[in-house]
Amino acid sequence: MSWNWNSHGLPFLPGYTFQDVTKSAFHRPQTLKYNNGYALAHRPTVGIGQDPLLSVELLQQEISKLSFETPDITYGSFDQSIVEDFIPAHVALDKKVLVYYAYFQEDILFSPEEEYCVRPVVIYYYLEDDSMCIVEPKVENSGIPQGKRIKRQRLPKNERGEHYQWKDLNVGMDLEVYGVKYHITQCDTFTKEFMESEGLVLNNSEPMPVDPYSNRRENPPPSFKTPSGFDPMHQFLTMDRKVLHFFALWDDTDSLFGETRPVTVQYYLVDDTVEINEVYERNSGRFPFPVLMHRQKLPKKVKPKFETFPSCVLEVSAAEVDEYYSPKDFQVGQAVTLLGRRFLLHDCDAFTKEYYQKNHPDLEMKPFEVPKKTDLLKERKKEVPPYNGFGSPEDSLQNCFSLTPGPPTKDVLKILENSHNVLRYSARLDSQNPGEEGRQFILSYFLSDDMMSIFEKNTRNSGIIGGKFLRKNRIHKPGSTVDNSEFYSPADFAIGATVEVFGHRFVLTDADHYVLKYLESNATQIPLQTLESLRQKHSVGTANNQQADQNGHDVAEPSS
Structure with a gap:
């Protein structure tokens, strides 16, 4: 009797389980x-x-x-209610920042004028990770290293390891971080709305205390000393990065190869220095070093005993100068001489105009328009030099366009369309010499480049060797000049017309049938006289051929 070990139904408890003695393998199957x-x-x-x-x-x-x-x-009953999606804090509170405005007092040691200074800061609280950073706004010419005081991090609240939370911040409280006590005075609109939405009411805003040193500088105490007329520190604080910008023309026509060049004149109000830069133009042929005069104070009037001072070698000190150039010496529409060079001020920028209207209203600024170089070049007509006789006029003209002349531009489309189109004419030489009466020529006109070539037929017992009489060349019409060149064209080749080629006169006697076909296709460009001469010639030739064929047929018929 066999026992069914898998279905005995006993509980899985000690004493109720039995091992299958028939099993010999207990390994797991390979998966x-x-x-x-x-x-x-x-x-x-x-x-x-x-x-x-x-x-x-x-x-x-x-x-x-x-x-x-x-x-x-x-497991109990299963709740079938819908669970809302979980949104992490870095998604729900991303770019949501609480902004508080605060200040801290810094003690000033060893100063008879001030005991402390008030330094405002901005506190940023990032809701996504409860981190904070403190930034001090930068003030120009303060002399104090400002900017980020504490980088973004979780700020410790006490010695037990707790950190500041957004619930701990409020207007009017003191925030002590790393030994520095920051007093919060106010916050922005988003911070106030966020706190109210969370059920927290912020305190009323407090005014930012006034820094004693800044207040004393703005409202100085009465002084019993006679104030000096010039305060370099006040000029530095009020005029720093304020520059008068003039557009001028440097008249250098008196020097060899001189010309009028555009320049810019900058007058720095912070230290009364002048700098002149040349306007660099592309393809002007000059090196790109536009500084014409480096920044310096320009003496306007030198003391009489120092007039012979070698200023071209040594610099003039302040003890040797009575007066330096000032803004009132620069007037738009007037010329000013700086270091022996004459500059014509023709315009200025918007800040310069505003400065003169406020500080020098008596000076009249009259800007005027300067003609551009392109306009001058357009007015001046380019003159082509006369033909020097070397090469063709087109080749010689390329020397006027570039220092490295190239070949003349060709009509590529015309060359491709008429690469194999040639007009051929029969011609005889019109000469006073009786020995040249029997010479026969073939005149070829190439439509691709408007050139001509002449070939002489061999005549037996003439004593003249035939062959090439003229290689391909463009032939001028009689009476044409270099400035007004006229070349032969198919419109000039009528039957019976005379063509003069380098002192030789050729009379056209016949033409191919292709010549008549081509000229008829371009009848609008060909004179009627030329077309009629070719038609008459071909009609006569056709009639003669027909008569010759008829005569030959009549003669051959009786013999048959």
């Missing part, structure tokens, strides 16, 4: 294999010791019941 070097997992088909799996023995209905039903005894 991992490799295919082409990749690990592939698959579901097991048998259990431990080759036992069948429980899922194989259960029906599909029982599997569905186990999967979707949870017993209430073990």
Whole structure:
């Protein structure tokens, strides 16, 4: 009798379990294999010791019941309510910052004028991670290193390791961080609305205390000393980075190869220095070093005993100068001489105009427009130099356009369309010499480049060797000049017309049928006389050929 170990139904308790003595293998089935070097997992088909799996023995209905039903005894009733999506703090509170305005007092030691100074700061609280940073706004010419005092971090609240939270901040409280006590005076609108939405009411805003040193500088105490007329510190604090900018023309026509050049004149109000820069233009032929005069104080009037001072070698000190150039010496519309050079001020920028209207209203600023170089070049007509006789006029003209002349520009489209189109004419030489009466020529006109060539036919017992009489060349018409060149064209080649080529006169006697066909296709550009001469010539030739054929047929008919 065999015992069914899998279905005995006893509880899984000590004394109620039995081992299957017939089993000899207790290893787990392999669920991992490799295919082409990749690990592939698959579901097991048998259990431990080759036992069948429980899922194989259960029906599909029982599997569905186990999967979707949870017993209430073990886990209790299941709440079917919808759970809201969780939004992390770094998403919900991203870029939401609380801003507080505060200040701290810094003691000043060893100073008879002040005991402390008030330094305002801005406190930023980042809600996404409860971090804070403290920044002190920068003040120009303060002499104090300002900017970020504490970088963004969680600030400690006490010695127990606690940190400041947004609930701990309020207007009118003292925030002590790393031994420095910051007093909060006010906050921005977003901070106030956020606190009210969380049920916290902020205190009333407090005014920012006045710094004693700044107040004393703005309202100095009465002094019994005679104030000096010039205060360099006051000029530095009020005129720093304020520059009068003039547009001028440097008249350098008196020097060799001199010209009028555009420059800019800068007058620095902070120390009454002048700088002149040349306006660099592209393709001007000059090196890009525009500084014409470096920044310096320009003496306007030198003391009489120092007039012979070698200023071109040594610098003039302040003890040798009676007066320096000032803003009242620069007036738009007037010329000013600086270090022996004459500059014509023709315009200035908006700040300079505003400065003169406020400080020097008696000076009249009259800007005027300067003609541009392009306008001058347009007015001046380019003159082509006369032809020097070397090469063709087109080749010689290229020397006027570039230092490295190239070949003349050709009509590529015309060359491609008429690369094999040639007009051929028969011609005879019109000469006073009786020995040249029988010479026959073929005149070819190439439509691709408007050139001509002449070939002489061989005549037996003439004593003249035939062949090339003229290579391809463009032939001028009689009476044409270099400035007004006229060349032969198909419109000039009529039957019976005379063509003069380098002192030789040729009379056209006949032409190909292609010549008449081409000229008729371009009848609008060809004179009617030329077309009629070709038509008459071809009509006569056709009639002669027909008569010759008829005569030949009549003669041959009786012999047959």
